[in-house]
Amino acid sequence: MKGTPAVPAGGSTSAASGGDSPSTLPSEVPDDLTPEQLAAQWEEEKPPAAGALANAASSLVVLGVGIGAVILSVSMGLGTPDKPQPGLWPFIISCVMVALGLFQLILGRHNRDAEKFxxxxxxxxxxxxxxxxxxxxxxxxxxxxxxxxxxxxxxxxxxxxxxxxxxxxxxxxxxxxxxxxxxxxxxxxxxxx
CATH class of the missing domain: 1.20.58 (Methane Monooxygenase Hydroxylase; Chain G, domain 1)
Structure with a gap:
């Protein structure tokens, strides 16, 4: 009808509800976005991607911290699985860090999901x-x-x-x-x- 305000999908006009409806506020995302529209909106809002140099630098930091932790955990003593010493669990976690740092350094150059610093x-x-x-x-x-x-x-x-x-x-x-x-x-x- 002519002269009748349009009612947004899933919401009501402020006159009908006596105030602003939460679904009609301009700063909020409408509830009826399709997954494709939502993905496109997220793509527009995400921060810029990091380059290969930033990926390599972050991988080297993880690798360096992991190697330092391996050295410190070995100095604390590893013991054996049946009689562990204080450095055993830090050593295992440090080895995982080193492996993940190497993996990221080798294969992470092509990663497009990393954010710019x-x-x-x-x-x-x-x-x-x-x-x-x-x-x-x-x-x-x-x-x-x-x-x-x-x-x-x-x-x-x-x-x-x-x-x-x-x-x-x-x-x-x-x-x-x-x-x-x-x-x-x-x-x-x-x-x-």
């Missing part, structure tokens, strides 16, 4: 560095302060949480770890209090 690519590195700093500081000053700082950095700067939720959750995590590992289990984890 962006500013957000530094987030995992930041997480790894702060975790290593916490492990290094724990024997010196206990786990409470390093764990609190780690939670603050991860939640606020890597996770983008609000300061209020960051402070509350970080404090709750440290208190929970203290209650479980120091008070309840009486473990030998280094602690200040």
């Amino acid at each position: 962006t500013r957000m690519s530094a987030a995992p590195l930041t997480g790894l560095v702060t975790l290593a700093a916490m492990v290094a500081l724990m024997p010196l000053i206990g786990f409470e302060l390093p764990a609190l700082v780690l939670c603050l950095i991860w939640m606020r700067f890597l996770g983008g949480e609000t300061w209020r939720s960051t402070l509350v959750v970080s404090a709750a995590v440290v208190i929970a770890f203290y209650a479980i590992f120091v008070l309840a289990l009486n473990t030998s984890i280094p602690h200040l209090f």
